[in-house]
Amino acid sequence: MTRSGQDYLDSLRDGRSVWLDGELVKDITEHPAFRNTARSIAHLYDLARDEKLRDVLTATPEGTGPGDPVLRAYQVPRSHADLVRRRAAFKTWSEASYGFLGRSPDYMAAGIAGFVSAPEIFAGTDGGFDGRDNLAAYYRRMSSGSLYQSFTITNPQIDRTKSASEQEENDLYVRVVKERDDGIVVRGAKMIGTAAVFGDEIIVGTIEPLAPQDIEHALTFSMPIDTPGLKFISRASYEASARSVFDNPLSSRFDENDALLVCDDVFVPWERVLTYRDVQASFLMWWGTPAYHHFVHQASVRFWTKLEFLTGLAILIAKSNNTYQLPPVQMQIGRLIGWLNIARSMVIAAESEFERVGTDPDGPVHINREIASAHRAMAGDLYPKFLAEIKMLAGGGLIQLPASGYDLTHPELGPLVAKYVRSPGTPSEQRIKLLKLAWDALGSEFASRHEQYERFYHGAPHVYLPGIVRDGDPDRLAAFTQSCLDGYDLGTGPAGAAEPGAGHAR
Numbered sequence: 288m289t290r291s292g293q294d295y296l297d298s299l300r301d302g303r304s305v306w307l308d309g310e311l312v313k314d315i316t317e318h319p320a321f322r323n324t325a326r327s328i329a330h331l332y333d334l335a336r337d338e339k340l341r342d343v344l345t346a347t348p349e350g351t352g353p354g355d356p357v358l359r360a361y362q363v364p365r366s367h368a369d370l371v372r373r374r375a376a377f378k379t380w381s382e383a384s385y386g387f388l389g390r391s392p393d394y395m396a397a398g399i400a401g402f403v404s405a406p407e408i409f410a411g412t413d414g415g416f417d418g419r420d421n422l423a424a425y426y427r428r429m430s431s432g433s434l435y436q437s438f439t440i441t442n443p444q445i446d447r448t449k450s451a452s453e454q455e456e457n458d459l460y461v462r463v464v465k466e467r468d469d470g471i472v473v474r475g476a477k478m479i480g481t482a483a484v485f486g487d488e489i490i491v492g493t494i495e496p497l498a499p500q501d502i503e504h505a506l507t508f509s510m511p512i513d514t515p516g517l518k519f520i521s522r523a524s525y526e527a528s529a530r531s532v533f534d535n536p537l538s539s540r541f542d543e544n545d546a547l548l549v550c551d552d553v554f555v556p557w558e559r560v561l562t563y564r565d566v567q568a569s570f571l572m573w574w575g576t577p578a579y580h581h582f583v584h585q586a587s588v589r590f591w592t593k594l595e596f597l598t599g600l601a602i603l604i605a606k607s608n609n610t611y612q613l614p615p616v617q618m619q620i621g622r623l624i625g626w627l628n629i630a631r632s633m634v635i636a637a638e639s640e641f642e643r644v645g646t647d648p649d650g651p652v653h654i655n656r657e658i659a660s661a662h663r664a665m666a667g668d669l670y671p672k673f674l675a676e677i678k679m680l681a682g683g684g685l686i687q688l689p690a691s692g693y694d695l696t697h698p699e700l701g702p703l704v705a706k707y708v709r710s711p712g713t714p715s716e717q718r719i720k721l722l723k724l725a726w727d728a729l730g731s732e733f734a735s736r737h738e739q740y741e742r743f744y745h746g747a748p749h750v751y752l753p754g755i756v757r758d759g760d761p762d763r764l765a766a767f768t769q770s771c772l773d774g775y776d777l778g779t780g781p782a783g784a785a786e787p788g789a790g791h792a793r
């Protein structure tokens with residue numbers, strides 16, 4: 288069986304160096320900034336052992352017995368049917384957080400299945416460091432232990448006009464500072480470790496291209512979170528500032544946290560290194576393997592789930608405001624349902640038009656590259672529009688709420704709140720409960736972080752939009768339009784003289 292939620296929680300009590308607001312957090316399973324979210328993640332592990340869901344959430348990869356299932360995201364998909372089964376697993380877990388745990392353990396597990404789908408990338412460039420054996424051991428360790436891999440693969444935002452080695456100080460981005468017989472010592476920082484404090488291991492690397500001179504920064508390794516010298520400096524906790532689950536139902540339970548990772552002369556044994564002093568392999572492990580496409584598969588299913596949740600919220604708000612039947616409100620709801628079905632269709636289309644890694648007909652597969660790229664462009668633009676549409680629909684009710692549920696039980700205020708904060712068919716407590724959920728999803732600090740997350744978690748637009756041109760087929764599109772231009776000229780004469788579609792090149 289995969290590990291239980293309790294096993295997961297127990298593993299978090301390991302002396303990891305998590306800092307919040309100047310405090311070294313002793314035990315994240317007990318601390319008010321982290322404990323509920325840790326339990327929400329533990330719940331995911333319990334779902335994978337649930338008799339009714341075990342077949343959806345786990346798989347038995349080749350070479351392992353029926354008694355050794357792994358989380359389905361760790362299985363290397365080899366067919367369209369495998370991709371569909373992965374989708375079902377992603378969907379089940381994402382529904383458990385209504386789409387608000389972006390970096391649940393399946394995200395990076397999917398990426399690791401991508402790494403092992405193209406191990407030759409780790410062989411090293413020009414006879415350099417060969418990480419293939421380490422990769423195989425890493426895959427076995429992570430999948431057999433149902434481990435939770437978090438990652439920091441972005442350099443801190445210091446000077447984006449300069450390469451890693453050209454920054455004003457040498458150790459701003461993680462780099463190797465010492466080589467020993469048994470491993471390396473690394474120093475520097477990485478951003479943004481989403482859910483890093485909840486992980487078992489952190490993988491440190493760089494997903495954006497490195498310059499040829501960035502050789503000391505061109506490395507990838509995975510280490511346990513409690514490794515001496517690893518420090519996680521957390522952002523403000525929304526879970527800690529939540530009044531109660533009633534008042535902040537999402538941020539109190541699904542605040543996956545984001546942390547700056549600082550490597551303070553961390554020793555990394557060789558067997559933990561995946562790429563080393565290799566600009567090309569450090570980059571291609573994300574893009575030359577299906578890792579990134581597997582990330583998008585998980586993320587696009589989660590995004591679809593989140594839009595379903597938000598659309599449901601919009602419907603309940605409109606019903607509570609008694610505006611649901613009004614034609615303009617029906618238009619708004621129709622728009623939301625249309626948008627969410629675009630998100631859903633992209634998942635299904637990307638699976639149907641899957642691509643195979645290499646030429647082996649039984650080899651690994653991944654979702655369609657072009658559709659995966661299109662999803663990145665679509666989701667970042669759509670999410671803010673989605674929120675804005677629901678805020679328009681909700682009106683001032685999102686704001687006209689008592690500070691906390693406590694007012695409802697207050698002897699003097701309770702009757703006043705019950706009388707004035709209500710709507711036909713929706714008693715006061717129910718309406719306040721709904722609108723507090725809505726504010727947490729749409730307007731709170733937690734909501735704002737989610738808006739930024741959906742815009743940036745998959746990279747910045749100046750990087751991924753040109754990437755769409757690179758991965759796409761711009762020549763075919765230009766040739767198609769050119770074929771129209773080629774079908775007529777100044778001498779073609781009046782409308783109707785030319786053959787329709789003349790010059791059509793497809």
Ligand SMILES: Cc1cc2nc3c(=O)[nH]c(=O)nc-3n(C[C@H](O)[C@H](O)[C@H](O)COP(=O)(O)OP(=O)(O)OC[C@H]3O[C@@H](n4cnc5c(N)ncnc54)[C@H](O)[C@@H]3O)c2cc1C
Nearest residue numbers: 438439440441444447478479480481739740743746747749
């Ligand atoms: C909530 C959240 C969670 C995240 N979680 C993780 C995580 O778990 N792990 C991880 O590794 N990363 C994570 N990220 C980081 C994410 O990968 C980066 O935010 C993303 O790659 C963009 O990099 P950046 O933020 O440094 O933006 P930048 O690259 O600095 O870009 C910001 C803006 O600056 C401008 N700009 C900068 N450079 C250029 C240029 N060369 N040309 C044109 N315009 C430019 C553009 O307007 C751009 O939109 C997370 C980000 C967010 C917001």
